[in-house]
Amino acid sequence: MNSEQVIEVKGLTKQFKDVKAVNNLDLNVFKGDVFGFLGPNGAGKSTTIRMLLSLIKPTSGSIKIFGMPLEKKRRDILRKIGAIVEKPDFYLYLSAYKNLELLGKISETDTSRNRIMEMLELVGLEKRYNSKVKTFSHGMKQRLGLAQALLHDPDLIILDEPTTGLDPQGMKEIRDLILHLSREKGKTVFLSSHILSEVEIIATRMIIINKGTARVEGTVNGLLNSGILKVTVRVEDPARTLSLLNASRWADSLESHANSDLFFNLKKEEIPALNKFLVESNVPVNALIPMRSLEDYFLAITEGKE
Amino acid sequence: MLSLISIELYKIFKKWRTYIGFIAIGLLAPLIHLSFYLAGERSATFAFRNLSDSFIFAGNLLNGYFISNLILQSLFVHIPFLVVLVGGDLLAGEATGGTYRMLVTRPVSRFEIITAKFIAAVIYTALLILWLAIMSLGLGLLIFGSGPLVAFKTKIIIFAANDVLWRFMAAYAFAILSMTVVITLAFLFSSLVENAIGPIVSTMAVIIIFFIISVIDIDFFNTIRPYLFTNHIAGWSYFFEDPVDYSKVLKDAGVLAIHIAVFYGAALYIFSKKDILS
Numbered sequence: 001m002n003s004e005q006v007i008e009v010k011g012l013t014k015q016f017k018d019v020k021a022v023n024n025l026d027l028n029v030f031k032g033d034v035f036g037f038l039g040p041n042g043a044g045k046s047t048t049i050r051m052l053l054s055l056i057k058p059t060s061g062s063i064k065i066f067g068m069p070l071e072k073k074r075r076d077i078l079r080k081i082g083a084i085v086e087k088p089d090f091y092l093y094l095s096a097y098k099n100l101e102l103l104g105k106i107s108e109t110d111t112s113r114n115r116i117m118e119m120l121e122l123v124g125l126e127k128r129y130n131s132k133v134k135t136f137s138h139g140m141k142q143r144l145g146l147a148q149a150l151l152h153d154p155d156l157i158i159l160d161e162p163t164t165g166l167d168p169q170g171m172k173e174i175r176d177l178i179l180h181l182s183r184e185k186g187k188t189v190f191l192s193s194h195i196l197s198e199v200e201i202i203a204t205r206m207i208i209i210n211k212g213t214a215r216v217e218g219t220v221n222g223l224l225n226s227g228i229l230k231v232t233v234r235v236e237d238p239a240r241t242l243s244l245l246n247a248s249r250w251a252d253s254l255e256s257h258a259n260s261d262l263f264f265n266l267k268k269e270e271i272p273a274l275n276k277f278l279v280e281s282n283v284p285v286n287a288l289i290p291m292r293s294l295e296d297y298f299l300a301i302t303e304g305k306e
Numbered sequence: 307m308l309s310l311i312s313i314e315l316y317k318i319f320k321k322w323r324t325y326i327g328f329i330a331i332g333l334l335a336p337l338i339h340l341s342f343y344l345a346g347e348r349s350a351t352f353a354f355r356n357l358s359d360s361f362i363f364a365g366n367l368l369n370g371y372f373i374s375n376l377i378l379q380s381l382f383v384h385i386p387f388l389v390v391l392v393g394g395d396l397l398a399g400e401a402t403g404g405t406y407r408m409l410v411t412r413p414v415s416r417f418e419i420i421t422a423k424f425i426a427a428v429i430y431t432a433l434l435i436l437w438l439a440i441m442s443l444g445l446g447l448l449i450f451g452s453g454p455l456v457a458f459k460t461k462i463i464i465f466a467a468n469d470v471l472w473r474f475m476a477a478y479a480f481a482i483l484s485m486t487v488v489i490t491l492a493f494l495f496s497s498l499v500e501n502a503i504g505p506i507v508s509t510m511a512v513i514i515i516f517f518i519i520s521v522i523d524i525d526f527f528n529t530i531r532p533y534l535f536t537n538h539i540a541g542w543s544y545f546f547e548d549p550v551d552y553s554k555v556l557k558d559a560g561v562l563a564i565h566i567a568v569f570y571g572a573a574l575y576i577f578s579k580k581d582i583l584s
Contacts, residue, residue, distance in 0.1 A: 053411045055582035079413040089404025093320055102313050106412040148408070 004031040005067070006156055006188045007052065012061035014047050014212075021047040023212035025061070029190055029205070034182045036199035036206030037192040040302050044212035045192050046086060049160050052190075053083055065156065079107070082154035084162055088145025092134035096125055096144050099133060100151055109152035119147040124173070138165035146174065150181075157181065158190045163198060171198070178202055200294040208301045215301045223297065230255075230296065231264040231271060233278070234287040238262065241283050250274060260286070310418055314426035318392060327388030327434050331381070335441035338377055339449055342368065369453035370446030371470045375546065377442040382481065382540070385434070386488040386513050392430055393492030394505030396423050397577065401500035401584040410582050420497075420574045427493055431485045439478045457546045465548065473550075477542035480559065484539035487562050488513065490569040491535075497573040500584050535565045 007029035014022040022044040029035045039045045050056040052063060054074050063070040065077045090099045097116055104111035120126045123143035133141065142165050149157055159178070163171040179202055181187040193199050199206060207217040216223055235241045238260050245254055245262070253270070255263045266274065271290055278285050318324050397420075400406045409419055455465040455473075465473065491512065495505035516536035519527045531537050541558030544551055 050582065053407075055407060055410055057579075057581060075413045075415065078411060081411070083411050085407045085411065087404065089407065091317065091320075091405060092403065094317075102316070103408060103412065105309050105313060106409070106414055108309075108413065 005029070006031050006033070006065065007035075007190065008062075008064040008067075009048075009052075010062045012048065012051060012063065013059045014044075014051060014056060015059045021212055022051070022058075025209065025212065025214055027207050027214060027217060029188060031188055032182060032186055033205050034178060034189045034191060034203045036203030037190060037209075038196070038199060038206060038298060039209040043209045043302075045209065046160065047212075048209070049083075049085060049158060049190075049192060052158060053081065053085060054078070055085065079152070080155045081158060082149035082152065082156075083158040083160075084142075084145040084149050085158075085160050087138070087161075087164070088141050088148070090133040090141065090144060090148075093132060095130050095132055096120060096136070096147075097129040099144065100148055103148050104151050107152045115151070119151050122150070122177070123147045139167065139170055142166055143170070143174075146177070154187070156188045156190065160192045161194065162191070163193070163195060171195075175202055196294040196298055208298060210302045228265050229268060229271075229290045231266045231274070232287070232289040232291060233262045233264065233274070233285060234260055234289075235262065235278070236260070236284040236286065241278070244281050244283065248277065250277065266290075307418060307422060310414065310422035311425050311429075314396075314422050315429060318396075318426055318430055321392075321395070323391050323395065324430070326391055327385070328437055330388060331385075331434070331438050331441055334381060335377055335438070336445060338380075338442075339373060339445055342373055343449055368450060369455075369467075370443060370448070370450045371452060371455040371465075371467070371474070373450060374443040374446045374474065375455060375457060377446075378438075378477065378481075378542075381438065381442075382542075383517075385438070385481075385485055386539075387510060389431055389434060389485050389489045390492040390506050390509040393427055393489035394496050394509060395502040396427055396493055397496040397573070398499050398502040398505055399496075402502060404584055406582045406584055416578050417574065420570075420577050424490070424493060424570055424573070427489045428482075428486050431489050432482045435478055435482045435485060438481075439474070443474055455546075459543065459547060463546070463548050465546075473545040476545045480542035480545070480555070483559060483562050483566075484542065487535045487539065487565045487569070490566050490573075494569045494573040494576075497576045497580070533561075535562060538562050 005028060007027065009025060009027045012022055012025040013020065025044070025048060027037075027048075037045055037048070047056060051058050052065070052070070054070060066080060068077055070077055090096075091102070094102070097120070100116045100119060101111050104116065109115075117126060117129065120129050123146050125140060125143055125147065128136070128140070133144065136144065142162065146159075146162060149159070157178075162178075163174050166174060175198060178189055178191065182189050182202075182204075191199065191203060205217075205219050206223065208215045238257060241262065242254075242257065245251055250264070253264045253266055253274075255265050257263065264274065268290065271288065275285065275288055400409060410416065452467050452470075454467050455470045457463045457465065488509065492505050492509040495508045496502065499505060513536060516534045519534060520531055520537050538558040538561045541555055541562070544555045544558075
């Protein structure tokens with residue numbers, strides 16, 4: 001096993017009576033990764049995360065975290081993990097401060113006032129430290145969830161939908177915090193999110209699962225730049241360019257056009273050839289923009305188009 | 307483990323439902339004291355009316371010991387319904403609140419979580435019985451003073467004043483054991499479900515059914531009766547016999563201890579195997 005590998009999952013399967021929620025799943029997360037964990041509803045994401053945190057026992061397969069088998073070294077592993085699993089729930093009848101203090105004590109970590117207030121400040125809840133959690137909005141609970149996940153300074157942070165319920169400013173703050181933790185602190189972040197644009201911005205590697213099975217895994221750049229890309233070509237004279245293209249082999253790749261923009265479906269390696277064709281045909285090209293959003297890619301993968 | 311137990315106790319005593327039992331006892335016991343206090347001599351005449359023809363009474367019979375014994379006998383059967391309010395919530399409450407996830411993803415074993423909760427439940431039970439002792443015996447002695455205890459069971463026994471206190475202490479200790487069985491049963495039911503109402507109602511139902519079986523004189527019920535914990539939870543009353551039949555005390559205590567071990571073991575097994583889906 002790679003010494004830098006933080007999570008190594010092999011053949012993970014979970015059967016709930018008639019339903020196979022996770023089916024022979026393999027995944028690999030490396031130190032310093034912001035690892036996007038994607039899949040449609042019911043794909044098995046939450047079940048997988050619960051198995052990683054020993055909330056659910058796998059039917060078969062193996063989980064190694066920090067090179068240690070989870071089943072045998074659960075305590076040592078969990079000591080180095082901070083997590084939010086689905087929505088963060090707390091003891092509603094206790095204050096934010098007391099919740100963190102109790103959870104910190106269970107984790108046998110520093111529960112000094114300074115440390116707890118530092119965490120509350122980090123997530124912007126320092127002024128509400130003494131308020132009972134039952135008075136918190138969902139977004140505030142989400143922030144408190146992040147604070148409890150970071151309280152014991154874990155090496156691996158598992159976040160399940162961490163920005164749900166936050167306003168745009170809050171979402172950006174959490175995104176920035178995740179990037180800070182990864183880049184400045186060297187933490188590994190395992191991020192499950194439905195907000196694909198968020199994952200696209202912050203994830204370095206990702207996996208897409210569907211029906212409990214891994215569909216693709218790799219670097220975000222590598223995966224988004226593989227397969228068929230949507231390429232926008234902006235030209236000076238679209239009418240002349242269209243007639244040139246229709247008489248060439250590029251006609252099949254041309255999807256549509258609007259104003260001065262022509263839209264192609266191309267493989268990455270075809271882009272220079274198209275550019276060369278246009279230049280040699282004396283077509284002034286103002287811009288050539290290969291684009292594929294993670295959303296397009298995600299839908300293509302989960303709908304079985306790639 | 308000590309830290310976990312203190313956390314569990316903190317959580318228990320931060321919940322309103324925990325105080326229902328304390329409030330109920332805190333109201334009922336003084337009310338009984340007050341009624342005897344206001345009735346004065348009339349209540350003593352009423353209490354000993356059947357004996358006054360055969361005995362000549364001298365001294366303070368309507369004393370703290372007598373009233374405490376009366377309270378213990380009348381309230382004891384209701385205390386199970388108070389302890390289940392806490393016992394039924396111990397695990398199911400975590401499931402309902404979603405806090406199972408927070409607990410189980412910490413670097414503590416499920417055995418430690420269950421055991422800490424169980425010990426906290428026993429401590430709560432002990433404190434509730436201690437409260438009963440304070441409100442019945444403590445308050446009784448304060449208001450009515452001490453004196454010989456007239457105990458009615460299959461026969462009338464009169465204990466000298468200096469022979470009573472230890473009997474109460476032993477009876478309250480036994481009562482803790484009895485109520486621990488009840489709270490452990492609620493704890494077991496609590497490990498099975500994700501809503502506290504179910505375990506509370508189920509435990510109450512089991513106690514009521516067992517109590518009914520205990521009093522119906524049918525051969526089949528007579529056969530199973532010795533195995534029902536409800537048949538042994540009143541073992542504290544042996545301490546108000548003379549001489550105390552320790553073989554019966556030990557037998558009842560043994561049966562109750564076995565029930566506690568089985569209920570706790572089952573809860574531990576269920577929780578250890580449980581997939582946390584809440």
